[in-house]
Amino acid sequence: MTALTTRAADKVDARRNQLAESALKTLGELGYARASLREIATNSEFSHGVVHYYFRDKIELIVYCVRYYKARCVTRYDAVVSESTTADGLLDAFAAKLVETLHEEAPMHRLWYDLRAQSMFEEQLREAVTMIDRTLEEMIWRVVTRYAELAGREVVATSDTAYGVLDGVFQQALLALAGGEAAALDRITGQVRALMPLLLGARVVDSAAS
Structure with missing residues (x-):
């Protein structure tokens, strides 16, 4: 690939990213079914x-938008994993991050669950949704395994x-929040503290100490 071709491809990617940023707001507000290309354009520059x-x-636009958004989300809990030094501290930091993203980015999460449901009927969505779901699973697994280690x-x-x-807890809170139940955010810390230990087994025996 020549330098000229590379620059042209970079410009296309940059413009598609700009379009994704602009489209995400409309998609988050209207959802999959109600948002057309024309509607998205009308609500953008x-x-x-x-x-x-x-x-x-x-x-194609929606898949690109969700891939673009989720690519930024999959590192959301990395600081929780890297900076937590105690198991209780990790639980509190993880719950706080869940509350933060629900509060600040609820429309994007509603769009994600909308698309995940639609992928059962729209084959064109299925591959992208499956891939994104896998990366989210891996993200949560990093949190769980670090919690077990601590x-x-x-x-x-x-x-x-x-x-x-954990996704079930998150989705239930999002649904309650959409229905005007702000107290759903207050319950998350207790739910995380109750559920995370259930994912773990017996205490690991330190062979060196024994």
Whole structure:
């Protein structure tokens, strides 16, 4: 690939990223079914023609937008993993991060769950949703395994089970928040503290100490 071709590709990627940033707000507000390319363009600084030039249809745009957004999300809990020095501290930091992202980015999370449900019917969405779901599972698994390490215990749950449990808590809180139940955020810390230990087994025996 020549330098000229590389620069041209970079410009296309940059413009697609700009379109994704602009489209995400509309998509988060309207959801998958109600947001058309024209509606997205109307609520952005870009014309319908420009949007259609870079994305052939709504599904391509939405997949790109969610990939773009989730690429930033998958490192959201890395600081929780790297900076926590006690098991209790990790639980508090993890719960606080869940509350923060629910409070600040609820529309994006609603869009994600909307698309995950739609992927059961839209084959074009399925590959991207499956890939993103896997990266989110891996993200949560890093938190769980670090918690087990700090607690001196083994993880007995599988990564998909741990993800299913914690994602369920997150989705329930998001649904309650959408219904105006702000207290749902206050319950998260208690739920995390109750559920995370259930993913672990017996305390690891320190063979060196014994």
